[in-house]
Amino acid sequence: MPYQQSHALTGRAALVTGANRGLGLEIAQAFVAAGGSVMLCARDTEPLEAARRQMAALAGKGQSVVWRTCDVTDSIQVSSVVEQSIQEFGDLQILVNNAGVYGPFGPIENVDLTEWARAVEINLLGSVLPTRAVLPHFKASGYGKIIQISGGGATNPLPGISAYAASKAAVVRFAETIAEECKEFKIDVNSIAPGLLNTRLLEEVLAAGPEKVGKQFHSRMVRQKEQGGSSMVPAVELAVFLGSGASDGITGKLISALWDDWQTWPAHIEELQNGDVYTLRRITGHDRGLDWGDK
DSSP states (O other): TTTHTTTTTTEEEEEETTTSSSSHOOOOOOOHHHOOOEEEEOHHHHHHHHHHHHHHHOOOOOEEEOOOOOTOOHHHHHHHHHHHHHHHHHHEEEEEEOOOOOOOOOTTTTTTTTHHHHHHHHIIHHHHHHHHHHHHHHHHTEEEEEEEEEHHHHHHHTTTOHHHHHHHHHHHHHHHHHHHHHHHHHHHHEEEEEEEEEEEEHHHHHHHHHHHHHHHHHHHHHHHHHHTTSSSHHHHHHHHOOOOOOOOTTTTTTTETTOOOOGGGGGHHHHHSSSSSTSOOOOOTTTOOSSSSSO
């Protein structure tokens, strides 16, 4: 990974939620390899400690890797882990909102509503609370980076996985909104679409079966597993870029790790700041070449 040698995050510290497995673990590890210090946050103790030991071997002089269990839907726990991060590192520049779940599978009228609401709570409130907790520090510093992990549900309907789809669309719009609120403080807020990854979420879809998630989507996930899915490397490299000074001024965007040429974006800061490209928006008839439906 190129950022391992570039020291792009030297002197920076990050809080990464859902950092004990999957993409969150890979991002945290890359941050350490790029010279940063990291607070690992998740609900399970043993995987967190195993991850810390793994990353500590990568850490150099002046770097620190620590962990703390935290339920990202509990405001007291979230505020505490943010405060501890600032105390541990002396400063905090980066927040990665990665923790997330699929929630219940099946038609909306059949799923357990409590499970549905809990999934939205984890995915949406679990991003709102850490963001809310770090912003006073970021604003006082006049600088900060908030990285939101999105998913296919943000831009596409996902029949049978409605809690995930609705909450992922919500977190992207939330990120875009907070980006506007924070522009004057030089706080960049962006979302990453990582692509279809072979993680535990994929296993949950496969286990649910075609009856609950639909034959077409289930078949797609079966093919994904067989073919290996998307590499995590592009998403991880994008996260390092968004946490580094190279991305300063890029904010309020939903960025595809696989399809967007984000490495060149620093040369187009003014266009990015003054336009609605790479954001959620409504597609009109004219956008699709139709000569009806629009005034």
